[in-house]
Amino acid sequence: MxxxxxxxxxxxxxxxxxxxxxxxxxxxxxxxxxxxxxxxxxxxxxxxxxxxxxxxxxxxxxxxxxxxxxxxxxxxxxxxxRRVPQPMDVLLSMKMRVGETLRSYASRFWELYNEIGGGNEKIAASTFRMGLLKDSRLRESLTKKPP
Known part of the structure; x- marks a missing residue:
């Protein structure tokens, strides 16, 4: 040594x-x-x-x-x-659960996004928005004014 x-x-x-x-x-x-x-x-x-x-x-x-x-x-x-990277379409199936907090959903979503290895941020933002509950004010806001 x-x-x-x-x-x-x-x-x-x-x-x-x-x-x-x-x-x-x-x-x-x-x-x-x-x-x-x-x-x-x-x-x-x-x-x-x-x-x-x-x-x-x-x-x-x-x-x-x-x-x-x-x-x-x-x-x-x-x-x-070895960890097998998840395909991008896994994000498309992610939805906010009834009763789940926005913080919890966002954590799950972005953790999975990072495991995938990133990719197209516009698709990720759109998928995040679509996964929000239908009556979510954030979803409504993001639909009217995209990030």
Missing amino acids: PDRFTRPPFNSYDGKTDPMEHVSHYIQMMSLHTHNNVLMCKVFLSSLGPITLRWFNGLRKDSIHSFAELIQEFGARFVTC
């Missing part, structure tokens, strides 16, 4: 969430050391939980030669945990 190296705080990967999100977080936390291939590999182990550490310990000796290979193998092993 380099002098004065302090291991950044990582969330342990449990094998149940998107592995590429974990790798992205890891690389971000290690951004000052990405040029050091050996360090990236060694410290990556400390970001693994018990299940994923068992996977690592089961790798054949000398089968990994770089951090890129390690990440490729890691992603391939835990590919079933």
Whole structure:
């Protein structure tokens, strides 16, 4: 380990969430050391939980030669945990529930919109408006004066 190296705080990967999100977080936390291939590999182990550490310990000796290979193998092993982006039409079916607050509806809507990865903001705004309850004053206002 380099002098004065302090291991950044990582969330342990449990094998149940998107592995590429974990790798992205890891690389971000290690951004000052990405040029050091050996360090990236060694410290990556400390970001693994018990299940994923068992996977690592089961790798054949000398089968990994770089951090890129390690990440490729890691992603391939835990590919079933990858988050599949939702299609844009999922937004079209989202409606405000009877009795739901505007805040709750807006939170659900924009959270889903961000999971989709954005896209056409005009379509999103229109879909948001159409999902509001028919007698909503906000819906009436947005219909008269589009954002």
